[in-house]
Amino acid sequence: MNTTLSFEGVSITYGHGSTAFTAVNGVDLTLQPGEVLGLVGESGSGKSTLARAAVGLSEPSSGRVLLGDAEISHARGERLRERRRVQMIFQDPQSCFNPRRTIGQSLEEALVAAHKREGTPIPAPRARRDEVGHLLQAVALPADTAARMPAQLSGGQRQRIAVARAIAAKPTVILADEITSALDVSVQGAVLNLLQKLQRELGFSMLFISHNLAVVRIVCDRVAVMRKGELIEVGDTLDVMHSPRHDYTRELIAAVPTL
Amino acid sequence: MTTNRRLLAALRSPLGVLAVLACAALAFLAIFGPVLWGEQAAATNTALISQPPSPEHVFGTDGSGRDILLRTLVAARLSVTMALAATAVGVVSGVLVGLLPLVLGGRVGRWIVAGINIGVAFPGLLLAIAFSVILGQSGVAASLAIAIAMMPNYGRLTHNLAASVWGRDYVSAALVLGIPKRVIVFRHVLPNVRDPLIVNAAITAGGTLVSFAGLSFLGLGVQVPQYDWGRMLNEGVARIFVTPAAALVPGIAIILAGLTFVLLGEVLGKALTPEGTRSLSARALRSLMPTRRGAEAQRHAGAAGAVGAAQPAVDTVLSVRDLRVSAPQAGGTLKPLVEGVSFDIARGEIVGVVGESGSGKSLTLMSVAGLVEAPLHVSAAAAHFDGESLTLSEHGHPASLNHHLGQRLAMVFQDPMSSLNPAIHVGDQVAETGLLHLDMSRAGAKAAAIERLTDVRIPDPERRYGQYPHEYSGGMRQRAMIAAGLMGTPSLILADEPTTALDVTVQAGILELLKRINEAEGTAIMFVSHDIAVVTSLCTRVIVMYRGKLVEDITADDLRAGNAAHPYTRALMATVPTMDSPRGEPMASIPDDADFSGTSPIGVIEELVPTTEAIRQLDFEGPTR
Numbered sequence: 061m062n063t064t065l066s067f068e069g070v071s072i073t074y075g076h077g078s079t080a081f082t083a084v085n086g087v088d089l090t091l092q093p094g095e096v097l098g099l100v101g102e103s104g105s106g107k108s109t110l111a112r113a114a115v116g117l118s119e120p121s122s123g124r125v126l127l128g129d130a131e132i133s134h135a136r137g138e139r140l141r142e143r144r145r146v147q148m149i150f151q152d153p154q155s156c157f158n159p160r161r162t163i164g165q166s167l168e169e170a171l172v173a174a175h176k177r178e179g180t181p182i183p184a185p186r187a188r189r190d191e192v193g194h195l196l197q198a199v200a201l202p203a204d205t206a207a208r209m210p211a212q213l214s215g216g217q218r219q220r221i222a223v224a225r226a227i228a229a230k231p232t233v234i235l236a237d238e239i240t241s242a243l244d245v246s247v248q249g250a251v252l253n254l255l256q257k258l259q260r261e262l263g264f265s266m267l268f269i270s271h272n273l274a275v276v277r278i279v280c281d282r283v284a285v286m287r288k289g290e291l292i293e294v295g296d297t298l299d300v301m302h303s304p305r306h307d308y309t310r311e312l313i314a315a316v317p318t319l
Numbered sequence: 320m321t322t323n324r325r326l327l328a329a330l331r332s333p334l335g336v337l338a339v340l341a342c343a344a345l346a347f348l349a350i351f352g353p354v355l356w357g358e359q360a361a362a363t364n365t366a367l368i369s370q371p372p373s374p375e376h377v378f379g380t381d382g383s384g385r386d387i388l389l390r391t392l393v394a395a396r397l398s399v400t401m402a403l404a405a406t407a408v409g410v411v412s413g414v415l416v417g418l419l420p421l422v423l424g425g426r427v428g429r430w431i432v433a434g435i436n437i438g439v440a441f442p443g444l445l446l447a448i449a450f451s452v453i454l455g456q457s458g459v460a461a462s463l464a465i466a467i468a469m470m471p472n473y474g475r476l477t478h479n480l481a482a483s484v485w486g487r488d489y490v491s492a493a494l495v496l497g498i499p500k501r502v503i504v505f506r507h508v509l510p511n512v513r514d515p516l517i518v519n520a521a522i523t524a525g526g527t528l529v530s531f532a533g534l535s536f537l538g539l540g541v542q543v544p545q546y547d548w549g550r551m552l553n554e555g556v557a558r559i560f561v562t563p564a565a566a567l568v569p570g571i572a573i574i575l576a577g578l579t580f581v582l583l584g585e586v587l588g589k590a591l592t593p594e595g596t597r598s599l600s601a602r603a604l605r606s607l608m609p610t611r612r613g614a615e616a617q618r619h620a621g622a623a624g625a626v627g628a629a630q631p632a633v634d635t636v637l638s639v640r641d642l643r644v645s646a647p648q649a650g651g652t653l654k655p656l657v658e659g660v661s662f663d664i665a666r667g668e669i670v671g672v673v674g675e676s677g678s679g680k681s682l683t684l685m686s687v688a689g690l691v692e693a694p695l696h697v698s699a700a701a702a703h704f705d706g707e708s709l710t711l712s713e714h715g716h717p718a719s720l721n722h723h724l725g726q727r728l729a730m731v732f733q734d735p736m737s738s739l740n741p742a743i744h745v746g747d748q749v750a751e752t753g754l755l756h757l758d759m760s761r762a763g764a765k766a767a768a769i770e771r772l773t774d775v776r777i778p779d780p781e782r783r784y785g786q787y788p789h790e791y792s793g794g795m796r797q798r799a800m801i802a803a804g805l806m807g808t809p810s811l812i813l814a815d816e817p818t819t820a821l822d823v824t825v826q827a828g829i830l831e832l833l834k835r836i837n838e839a840e841g842t843a844i845m846f847v848s849h850d851i852a853v854v855t856s857l858c859t860r861v862i863v864m865y866r867g868k869l870v871e872d873i874t875a876d877d878l879r880a881g882n883a884a885h886p887y888t889r890a891l892m893a894t895v896p897t898m899d900s901p902r903g904e905p906m907a908s909i910p911d912d913a914d915f916s917g918t919s920p921i922g923v924i925e926e927l928v929p930t931t932e933a934i935r936q937l938d939f940e941g942p943t944r
Contacts, residue, residue, distance in 0.1 A: 102824060150491060155488045155489060156492060158510070159511065161506075166489075174496075194933070200928060215676070245895055247675075249907050256905075262934065272896070274897050278906060
């Protein structure tokens with residue numbers, strides 16, 4: 061199965077007439093199967109909005125998003141099911157879990173959704189609990205975390221569980237939207253190591269959105285730079301870092317604090 | 320504390336006990352009133368018409384010779400059940416209507432919202448009367464009419480609450496997983512908007528009771544031979560000069576029952592409000608006293624001995640000794656958040672304070688600024704700022720110091736959007752310091768503010784002066800905050816994570832600006848951040864905090880040279896990704912349960928990576944399998 065995620069001439073505009081605001085302007089971008097592509101740019105550059113178009117949280121006003129050969133933007137019915145193979149991890153560990161449900165309930169919801177999508181029988185409660193335990197172990201957390209409420213966990217732990225929830229949906233593509241920018245630098249590494257290891261083992265491709273080029277350099281194979289809704293540079297991570305073609309990219313590299 | 324425990328605690332408070340007793344009394348009357356006294360209350364006695372109070376009839380009898388007290392007690396059932404039914408129907412249908420736009424979305428959703436908004440525009444009682452007339456004269460019709468009149472308000476309340484929850488990431492995550500919207504609404508949205516709705520419903524029930532009595536009073540609600548308090552009022556008011564009790568007693572019953580529901584709403588509201596609003600309990604206060612006295616005693620001892628740190632050296636701009644901040648916990652204990660932190664900042668020095676969330680770094684800075692408030696408790700053995708002795712406490716600095724501090728101390732916060740007033744021109748907010756603390760004229764303050772805006776490199780400052788905060792970018796707002804601080808001649812800038820919310824390129828600009836101010840004006844800066852790389856790139860000296868304690872005080876040069884002594888400092892350094900970090904290797908990180916309080920080696924930095932076996936046991940038919 062072809063699992064290339066491609067954005068073809070995607071533009072996203074909010075509002076109408078004179079108040080219209082173009083958040084994303086004609087972006088062409090391809091995420092190859094199994095690759096980790098960094099997407100960098102300042103706040104408001106449209107990088108999150110672009111990613112959200114791939115999961116239906118925003119709709120392109122022109123252009124389309126494809127998974128393999130199937131269009132997953134403006135999706136209905138069968139193609140909607142296809143779109144669930146793209147999962148997203150969000151930035152804010154405070155709001156990424158329903159504060160009134162246990163971690164286990166949140167993970168089970170994702171597991172059940174995956175079984176429904178695949179048309180496989182939904183496992184019995186005991187088997188579901190086992191699967192939740194496996195998911196937690198896969199993000200290096202003890203299985204008894206399932207009984208906890210989100211408020212009882214640290215930001216770092218919650219982001220690890222957010223990774224587990226995305227994995228539970230058996231994705232072929234993961235969009236990671238600034239997943240460590242709300243965390244302390246000291247716990248960022250743990251979340252990223254985990255994600256990298258899972259990516260290598262499970263083989264999904266990943267769009268890694270960040271404004272920290274030092275992190276992007278470590279995590280990503282290729283990097284794309286966005287500014288004011290437009291894609292200004294794409295290339296192999298090391299090439300872009302060593303010989304950036306665009307002034308803004310140079311500025312981004314220079315702004316990374318050094319010890 | 321869980322919601323249930325908070326609820327129990329609230330019900331045990333005097334107000335809670337009163338609410339429970341009043342509700343129990345109402346419930347008892349509603350259930351048993353007609354059974355116990357129904358027949359007696361209905362019995363007419365032509366011999367006893369309009370009797371004054373007597374031992375047999377405590378409040379006398381009405382125009383048909385019936386006992387007023389008994390009739391009032393019996394009428395409780397109809398009055399209360401109709402009010403509750405109306406509330407239940409109104410709230411439930413309002414909530415459903417309010418949630419509908421989220422499920423349907425698009426154009427239909429917008430129409431529903433518009434419909435709700437139009438409904439809210441009509442006065443509730445007017446709507447109730449109108450529907451009551453349409454639906455006919457009966458108790459049930461009146462109750463339904465009130466429910467319909469209530470619906471738009473609940474629709475709007477629910478929609479507003481739900482719309483804000485709809486924007487949360489867990490709803491987005493559920494949408495991305497493909498959970499149907501109607502399921503999301505009941506699973507993720509409703510439980511998180513439930514509390515304010517419950518509180519409101521209890522209070523509304525009181526209002527409904529009064530409205531229902533009003534409709535009955537007007538002759539629209541309950542019809543003879545049935546009677547509720549409104550009906551009794553209707554019958555009694557005509558003879559109010561003959562037998563006042565016939566109108567007054569049901570009137571008082573309406574008031575008491577209405578108050579009961581409002582009281583219940585109050586108590587529920589208290590119980591359901593999340594933590595953080597709790598103030599210092601009397602017990603916690605008492606337990607605080609010894610520490611406070613201790614600090615006082617220490618201060619006196621220091622003054623008497625007149626040795627060492629009593630008066631800091633002249634080139635010290637800020638000196639703090641034994642700063643302690645603690646938080647009262649449930650059960651009356653105190654949790655220390657900052658434990659005995661002492662430090663000096665010399666004139667013209669840039670000192671960084673670094674640590675993870677919860678290390679107490681921001682609290683340290685906020686205590687110096689006098690911005691930590693109760694229920695937290697602040698104390699310090701001694702504190703001096705710019706030649707003035709400061710008493711650090713949760714009550715802020717005394718007004719007598721305002722003038723001095725306003726001129727000599729500047730603050731920059733993490734979120735410039737919430738530290739600037741959105742309704743006032745940015746320029747006026749910058750100029751305010753000049754007016755308040757520097758006795759400038761209005762024109763003088765404006766000229767000075769424009770000059771400062773130029774200093775912090777805000778382009779086109781004359782035009783920008785008259786703009787609102789939302790017209791500024793995040794970086795420019797932060798520059799404006801710094802400009803406001805520079806209106807005086809600050810000897811110290813307190814900066815609390817001033818670049819954390821900013822883009823890296825914008826952050827670089829702000830750091831450069833702070834450095835330039837420091838070099839040009841000799842202003843000392845205390846810069847708090849969780850990012851040791853940012854701190855090291857800006858500061859001359861770095862204070863490292865860990866779990867409320869100062870664990871290292873080191874020059875930035877030594878830090879860069881790798882001379883950090885404390886394992887925690889070295890661990891923090893190791894976790895910073897740089898442009899030279901090796902690719903493809905696991906990054907260092909500090910696990911949640913790491914303990915640096917002893918002499919633990921740097922080896923506690925773990926990778927926290929799951930084992931390959933743990934991943935392989937997943938049921939995952941990814942692209943590679």
